[in-house]
Amino acid sequence: MTVRSYIRKFLLMNWKNHKLQLANPLELLVILLVPPLFTLVAVLMRFFIPVNHRSDTVYDPIDLDRSWMQMVEKLEKARQVADTYNVKGNPFTPHLVIGWAPKRYGIFQAMMRRVQKQIEPMTSVGFEDCEEMRESVIENGLFAGLCFDGSPFVEDQVFEEDTLESYSNIQPMLNYTILLPSELRMLDGDFRMANWMTLYNDDPNTFVLTRLNQPYEGGFVGYVREGFIRLQKSVSESFLVLTSHKSLPTIQIRRFPITGREQDPLMGNLNYGMPFIIIIGFLFPAQLFVWQVVSEKQSQVRQFLINMNIGNLIHFVSWYLKGLIYEMISSLIIAALLKIRWDQDHGVLTQTPWYILILVLFCYNCAAVAFAIMVAAFFRNALNAVRVLTILWIMSYVPTFILSNNLEGNIHALRYVSYALPNVVATLVIEFLIERESIVHITWEDSGYRLNYDGGHITVTASSWIFMLNALVYCAIGLYVDMWRGGDRSGKKMKKPNTNASVQEDPYHERGDSFTHQGQAIGVNSTKIYEVEPSHRRFKLKIKKLCKRFATNDRPALNLFSWNVYENEVTVLMGHNGCGKSTLLKILAGLVEPSRGTVMISSHNIQTERKAASMELGIAFGHDMLLTGFTVIDYLRFICRVKGLHNNIEIDGQSNYFLNVLQIGGLKTKRIRTLTDRDLCLVSICCAFVGNSPIILIDDVHSDLDKRTQSLVWNLINEEKSKRTIILVSNSPALAENIADRMAIMSNGELKCTGTKPFLKNMYGHGYRLTCVKGKNYKRDELFGMMNSYMPNMSIERDIGYKVTFVLENKFEDQFPMLIDDLEENMQQLGVVSFRIRDTSMEEIFLRFGCEDNDQSGAFQSHENAQVLLEEYYSTLAEANEKGRRTGWKLFFLHGRAVIYKRWIAAHRHWIVLIFEVLAMALVAVCTFSSIFIYGKNYELEPLTFNLSQLHTVDAFVELFSEEEDVKDMHAYYTELLYWYDAHVATLTKNRHNAYALLTQNQFTAHVNSRYIFGATFDQKIVTAWFNNIPLHSAPYALNVVHNAVARHLFDEEATIDVTLAPLPFRTAINTFPPSSHTFGGCLAFGICFVLTFIWPAFAIYMITERGSLLKKQQFLAGVRVCSYWTFTVLYDLLFLLIFCACVVVMVALYENPNHDVMLYGYISVTLMLGGFWVILLAYLMASLCRNPCYGFLWLCGINSIGLVCFSQFYRTHPESMLLEPTFMAMYTVATVICKLFMIYEFKLICMDPVVNFTSVEVFKCNSIPNCCIKSNYGTFTAGIYHDLVILTLLDIILLACLFVSEYHSILGFADCRLDTRTNESPDSNQESRAFPGILSNDTAALVDKEHTSRLNEEERSKYAAVGIGIVSKYRRNRVLRDLDFTLAKSECLSITGANNSGKTTLLKVVVNETKMNAGQLWIHDYSVNTHRVQCYRMVGYCPQKDSLPSEFTPRELLYIHAMLQGHRHRIGRELSEALLRLVGLTPCWNRSVRMCTTGQIRRLYFAYAVLGSPDLICVDGVPAGLDPTGKRIILMMTSTMQAMGSSFLYTMLTGLDAERLSLRTPLLLEGQLWMIRPMDTETENYKSGYQLEVRFKRKVNPNVSMSRATWNLINHFPMSPNKKFSAFMEIKFPDAVLTIERDDSMVFVLPLGTTTFSEIFLTLRKDAFEMNIEDYFITRNMLVGFQIFTYDQHQDNP
Template sequence: MAVWQQFRLLLWKNYIQQKRQILVTLVEIALPLLFSAILIVLRQKVSFINHPNATHYGSFGLSGLPFPLCFQELQLAYVPANASVVRQITEDVQQSLRGCISTVRGFETEEQFEEFVKTDPESGKILAAIVFEHQFTHDDEPLPLQVSYNLRFTYSPRNAPTREKSELNPNNDLDWHTLRLFPLIQLPGPREQLEKLSIGIALIGDSKVVMLDEPTSGMDPSARRATWDLLQGEKRGRTILLTTHFMDEADLLGDRIAIMASGELQCCGSPLFLKNKYGAGYHMVIVKDAFCNVSEISRVVHMYVPDATLESNAGAELSYILPKESTSRFELLFAELEMNRDELGIASYGASVTTMEEVFLRVGKLVDSSLDIQAIQLPALQYQHERRSHDWTMDDSSSIMTDTTDFTDSGTMISEDGSNIKFNTGARLYMQQFYAMFLKRALYSWRNWKVMVAQFLVPLVFTVLALVVARTLPGSQITPLLRLALKHYGPTHVPVAVDVDAGSLATALAEIYAAQLPSQNAIAATNITDLSEYVLYNAEMEGGAFNEHCVVGAAFRSRSRKNTEVIGYFNNQGYHTPATALMLVDNALYKLLAGPDASIQTGNYPMPRNMSETAQSQLSEGQTGFAIAINLMYGMASLASTFALLLVSERSVKSKHVQQVSGVYLSNFWFSALLWDLINFLLPCLLMLVVFRVFSVEAFVAENHLVDVLLLLLLYGWAVIPFMYLLSFLFSTAATAYTRLTIFNILSGTATFLAVTIMTIPELKLEDMSHLLDKIFLVFPNYCLGMSFSQFYQNYEIITFCTSSKLAEFICKSYNITYQVNYFSMDEPGVGRFLVAMSLQGVVFIALVFLVELRCVHTLLNLCRRRKKVLLLAEEALQPEDRDVAEERKRVMDCQPVVESMVDSPLILQELCKVYSGGQSLLAVDRLSLAVGKGECFGLLGFNGAGKTTTFKMLTGDESITSGDAFIDGYSILRDVKKVQQRIGYCPQFDAVLDHMTGRETLSMYARLRGIPEKYVTACVENVLRSLLLEPHADKLVRSYSGGNKRKLSAGMALIGGPPVIFLDEPSTGMDPVARRLLWDAITRTRESGKAIIITSHSMEECEALCTRLAVMVNGQFKCLGSPQHLKSKFGSGYTLLAKVRVETELEEMDLQLFKDFIESTFPGSLLKDEHHGMVHYHLTDKALTWAQVFGVLETAKEKYSIEDYCVSQISLEQVFLSFAQFQHCAEACRK
């Protein structure tokens, strides 16, 4: 890409970002109301390029660009073309991008624009399109106040033979919806949208090497498959390096796969090569019935496949490994098992080929022999078939699993031996939580030592600077002698004028006067007769420069023979020029009388102030106290801002919410932070006292005033720290919070302090205004700090002077100069009112913090909006429900009273609803009803934007509930949210971990928040670390963790302590297969201990392995509900066939088509579901087919159609999930 083209694209990006940043700034400084009023007034009168939306942009002109920047003429498109205001906006953009945009082209509809892009060769010149989403009814209709538009760039894919131009838009490759610049609410699924955008950006252009790091992480199955299609289409002519934790993705996309472990490459090869080298063959799993004869089954298996080995015989299933070399015998084996199914006691059986996941696990075993592959390789199959055997033996009409076993309160996650551990409650729990929160703050300060050093040094540096300046500058009563000399003014010219008829005395004086000038770094300008004329002429010719080098002068003339006149001239821009001019004349006279060596030295020594002047200066001066106050406010402004850093970080990563969900009391969270910050604040305060002592600041060290000063500083800390806590709610990033809070503290301190101080000057006659502002500014801690230090110092100076003598006391009374013997007096210049103000500020700000935390205002607003939202729900008719969903709703509504039903169901949802307000209301969750029993793992599936995360947020108290209710362990989420949060564990979608803590410290903190006794905390944490394979990283800082390890830690935070209800939002995203299975094992043990687990996941394998029941969520509603096997039986039938055919040559491509024809003719009704680069995916719908028939047909066709590999399995849960894709509308349509 040419340099100029890159520069143009980056310029366009900055053009958009500049506009957005101004919006963020304005919103954060709380000016939306003012701006809306201005926008309404100026809407019709100002050029709309400055106001293209309900949000104000500053003008951003690009007219200064060099013309050669745009070496080719491009076009800008816009939709719709029937609005004059839209035309005006795009024309203004064209004018701003001088030379880059040659033409502005309008289209009536978006479809018209897309058709132009795909078919017209001229579309190659279009750089971007601005698509406004408002429907304009007539040409002159103005742009509405609330408007959104999409900015759509176009690009040319390398391999697009059927089209010359494509777009990154919802209807093409990535199904990517351009996020609106200013959405009224946050669109669902932002993580997936950003992933798709990142992939699109990586593929744009002709890049020969493309690197994608886990590109499909967080995507639902439908979006993942669409991404696979795109990568397959863009693969030719490129080298694509892709990392992934999805082994099926690696198998499908990878021409070669490399597996790394411990930083080294362990193996590399094609998927087929790796499977043959590391694979075990086929896994045949047999589900046993009550009269199963295991020995007879083993005999039959070995009769047909002698090399088969018994893999496991656990619970209700048998597992055999069948070598891949024996596939020709599978038909006979399966036929024998089908014929003697009842005699052998086989409930069902199935087979699966070696997967890439098994290869991964086996390679891991070769690297780390401590890994128990048998323990982690088969839990998925084991759990799946336990669920299947359970589902097949229970009545279809009831899919709820209950457990009557009496479990301990702690569960296996706390005590391996199952002993009953009594959790801390009451005061003991309160103190334990306080200790955990206090330790968290201490670790933050210790690990972020740079912040801690800044907290100490910045106030000290400013204070020392103030004292050094105050000591260096001369005081008002210590003025040294100033020796006058012309050379102090630098090189100068001195005009010396002598009259034409001057006598000998005048001439002699002029010569002596001129002779002394060289020693004064001056040059005499002689031959002048009229000095005034000389000065006027040269001043006019030289201008201001003349004043700089002409400072003094002299004129000599004779009035008579006995009378000679000498006139000294001076420039009045110098304070001491009159005396200097007189000194030069006097020296000339003295030298004439006493000889050339005689001279006169002249000095300026001001008269000392008398008592009256000193008394007046006590009111108008006080430089040292003023300087200390100003600099101290600057230092404290930076120090105070650091107290908001951790709070903003915790809230932005949702760590604070997880701590609240884990049971922490709000008072513990805030008072522990306050205590630590006060201790942290005390240290720089003590150092400042040392500085005052070292510099002997008498006002602060005499008469035990150090204690008074310490009290002032501590009360300031008591006021400003809660103030920073309150303001921290306005920010979402720590860096922004620190910068802007520092600026705010400086302005609220120095600006107010200077305003009041200046207004107290008597000559301004603004004393009344200063007293009024003084009372108003008492709400700012920084103002109180500055004024208290300034007046404390001034009061000391006045006391020192007025008590120095009887005369001084009399003068103080005469000038009405007052002072306070009690420095803490409420009257001026006492500082008592500032102390009281800061004391009250701390209490008020803490109360406001708790008011914000309890969301009182938010709750009131929700109550006001509730009626409107309920009316919206009444208008939205409930869509037809599946029979299982309707029965669940009826069962839940019949749970009256709810408390009694909690014996078996710790989680009940009753008509749970969420509506987001905005320009267009969004119904995110639509009347969910559900009961989850003890010992049950319920899976919540759905596409991105279906409402899963919103449901979790409501159940954890992070979002308000529009209507309905939810009960957790007998407590209502509406009325007892705190008690609910103490009974749940929560693993959010994104990692809510603190970077400054280690994994062990994090889990220990959450164990204490749960109330686990201290003597069990270590064992509990070690158990979780061991279960999730985090022991090697336990003592590393979380900031060094990989994404997968952070997910492990987040899951461990939810599982620790075994709460009755556990919410896991995509817990295994980003984990490798080994870690994922270890997590499954931990979740399963927790479930078996009697806990209710609700999990969302995009991994269907994970859902089959863990979930006893699950539901698919579409548009905020349940579309199906039941056990995995129940859903597969109800919504899917037959078998899934995956076959990979060699397609490296044109002849083999013909074989692929012949194979597809063969399958469709041999298995009537077969549906081709997917095709990727030789990999075909068929759904065999015939329910009468047996395993033996299918394997027999495929073995016969294997050589004929160049089949590399094939796999036959029952219809997968993923296929059931994808069948609901057509019902899921995108978030954009939902908002419309």
């Protein structure tokens, strides 16, 4: 394929994708606007949270003396309170004593004497060893402890006046540990995280702004406020002075200054919420994108395009670009919303440049679209793909919980693995942008706050590379899977076939066990007889030993199938439903791979030259191959371009030509999804013919068309067959006889016979068929006796309804005239109103070869086998009726069993998705409890050594402000020390302002808080240790580095001072819950809401699918009660909700062990039940409103996710901040309640600790968090739990009421709102409705019958099975039924006929209440549908023309559920359903998903649904039209039998002669009204006396055999067409004959009674048929009187 061709196809696929998207504006709005709409939450917050202005803040050097005395004063007061209450061991009220050890070292004694002067008024006490000192600090409540490392020193060193006599033995190496309680003393009354946080480098509970705005001495977790810096400075400097005997420079500690800025408190809200907004916003476009991609593959359109040489790569790239383009449009809108200055000249992200936002969103979109298309590549079920994508999308965000709770990056593997998830990377980079908004002033740089640890956020550059790498990996995986599963053979070389033989020998040899079903019976029909193929004809299609088996244990769909098709002929392929016809055509079209065998299309082998072979084909496989978003003309143009046409004039010419031929030119601008079924069939046929395809494959798409539309299709086929090879699959013998040049019949995957019609009839035809129409006084025995008197043991082919058909075997041909004459003379005495004779038809040949006589499974029954199965079914039904159906409570629980069984099947059939859901919930649980896994329960703090080796990275600065040698030496050692640890050091010099660099306005000062952890300024006699207050532990590091630099200056480079903070074990319960960025309550709230929002609503997909099909309606028609249906449906969902609730409570109990709180468990359970019940009710309501499962699932996720997004924005840890919030959002309320519950539980648990309780009450005087003076209770008003639960309950009640109204209206209707009488029409319109259409004869009896219906009184109406008066039904603005009246007597079968789109289906839907009546009244067995709908449901069975049954079920399961819903016991219900399945021939597929059943099998299943249990009224919509003759015969037999049992039938789409067999009346639905001739009271009213002769001519003219006879001498003077020749023949033989209908291939004559006899006509035609080129002829005595519209095509049906 050339580059130009690639570009053309690529542009064509992009045009197709965008055209389809623009055709669906609702989806387009969702894709483009939903992400920006979620972003509006952040925009709205901009208006409520103003920006604060802050001036420059320069902090003075910290006054350690003042802070020390303030601390001592506060602790002294606390100690006094503790002494008053005799409280000991309280870490918050320590004794002002500092212990130290080991005291046996003289140097430490000397040091402590110096330290004592610095720590006054505290005292110090020495201990022998550190362990003793540690125990004393714990038990006696000392302020602190100092543990020195004595290894560098000797014990016997003697100091006099703090001076050592000899210095040679002292090593300048000091290592000491400061022991302090884990609890902070200067905690400002907040106990929750009042500890040293040595597990973190940054405060996990506060935002950057919070740390920056804390007081100058460090604020919360301040080493200055807690006295640690004072101890560190005193001990280290005492050691230096003591050992060096030199004066030290003044060392002061000082915070980094903060430049003047506009600080934005909104960033604190957006820090966790903004990434979640972006991610959830783009979830919904991703869901629709996956839905679109997989739906195209599911409809086999993708495979068709691949076969047409448009490879997977083109599809993949075009779909990827489509998704990326639309998401980028959304991203541009998001960037605009975030950058627009909404309030006070500030936007949401004011300082972040717009191009950075667009870059981040673009890279994220690249990765997100690639992720979505990769997921789509693994699926062929669109709904499952959407569910799994939703799960994976959320699960790719959940790991951020672990990363947030593990900021130090200890779990490196998890961090690196999580970078493969685009949502994690998006979260980190958006948090990075938000953080920069807080700490960066003006100039934007791609570096954020990343000071001293590896974890945290990532830069824009790093994220962009990660996104693009992820996108590349996802695309590679998706493309590989697409090509692997899509059957793309673009990479295979085309092999040139052997020119000597168009079909190569199949390498597989026939084996006895290869593809023959082991249980398959071999009957007489297994013999294969083919017509000898003429040598001069060219083959267009050759098939040899083709085999196909879908599953190992399945019957082969094709079993060694071999077949040749001639060029430029119409070949009709027939066979029973499920025999493999459609499978064969799909293999030819390349949509299904054969298991083995060879297929040659023209000169191309489909195995090696698939694309070249497919370009030869035009296919019409029904609706699945249509892209419904296109207009008709656009789709035809698209197909033409796919087939290789590029000339616009030629494309439009072909498209318009075929549209006009099929008379649908007016539909060219309409979208395909708005077309009716008839129009869809015609469009599908047009698609097959456009594009100059030499081979046309049509798969029975025309079976539901009316006669006039079928004639359009047949005329098109006859016109095109001279230049095309047409293969048409059909079950209609009439079609085969009318248009087929050659026919083939297959059965059980094998070709049984093939040949022309004359060949098949000559080979397999035997005798004639005599059909008698039974009259009112029909005498069966007399008629049979008379027949047997002429032909002993005469066989009866069928005896159904009002017709009985006999076989007149050729061996009794001498008796034919006498038999016919006798029958004609005794018609009135025998009760026969009409009879006809015809030759063997294609139906008889099909019945002989289209099924296996010995197949006893019930799949393909012969007449005798069908009769046996019919008797078996009705005997089982009689047994069931004898035992009776369940009533009362037993029926209630039986309904419950059926409903639960149905839901269980629907759930576990999607076990792969269930595995994903379980794994997702497990991951949510792991992430929720991640803090336990990381830190453990009742965690303890770890010692922290303030050595630079403890830092992952060191960013520092050093400033030299003096030229003195000592100062320069210290500066040099400081710098060297930093470089030794691979630090990033910024060296500053003295500026022109003669001021410290941090005390002037410059670029360095603006960025110092975001880049450096500490620094030092070396001035004359003053060394300033600067520290950044954002990291928790920077102050001790800053001071210790300065001390080390001074020590090296005083001694040498070997001098070191190391100080360690060793927190003692917790003495209180504040360490019960692990430290984390998100509280456990917040994580649990998010986890629960994730499950309820994105996983739990998945069951709604089945509910919507059930409601979208007729399965739900069928359950009510079966007799299920509304209360039992909804009771057990809700109980089923509540059961799983209870299981989920129990699992959550168990996990919470394990987490809280041993501090259990039953009240907490109860409130959690109540909250989960109310929240889960909201989701369940919302799913039910959405199922009643939506018809598209994907849309319904998106609505569910969207509605619930809004509350979750709001919670992520307003998430707080203080209860008072949660009072005034949008609690009308259910998920927000659920999350808030969960968060509040755990906050209250934490407060209770903390206050239960006696130390905390005493400190809160007595020391802090109730001014603490939690306030232990107030008893924390879940039920208090201030907690707000009851308020939220009440709101959640009200939401459930409101939703329940909405659901009740919706379901009541859907199931029961509003009888009081309906008119009890017909809608009064205006006189003009009413008069117009009474007038006869011009096509009808003026039969006033039809009007009389209509008037009779409207005059029925209540007593007369009770005698009818159904009565409708004045029925009006509208579709949009069009009236489909207009003031329609009809009656249906009990045990009557009424066959309604009419053109497509005339309203036949609508009428049946009105009867079963699937479509609402806009006006009128309807009674079923004297029960008004308006007021007694439930009672009417139980008397009706409904068989739709088509429906999309849920694919989770098998026919066996569906019918078994239906039987239980009717009240049959378990065993008898199983037996009854299986007997019916055997009867209708569904045994081969009864354990197969309905998705895998053929169209004919599905129609049989519909009929079984309708007749199971013998309802009083059965509505059958068009089903027999799509069945093979065997299936149709079974349906007619069942209908006749059930009529005898009292059931009434309402049919549509029955042929005229089938309707004559079952119905006494012939109604026509025309212009919205039902026109009906009179019932048959006497034989003369419905049948007109006389003879009707219909002949059909052969396509090839036979030579004249006898030219000597006088008759032929009169005719053959000049060459004549068969029509003229036969007309001349009739003028000679039957001069009174009147020609009524003439066509190219047929003629119909009417002969008056008395001018001839039936036997004379029969003998004349039988003798001269060959010479007259007659193929078939039909002779009828007494023609049926009716509307002429039936007669037009009546001759095409077989009697």
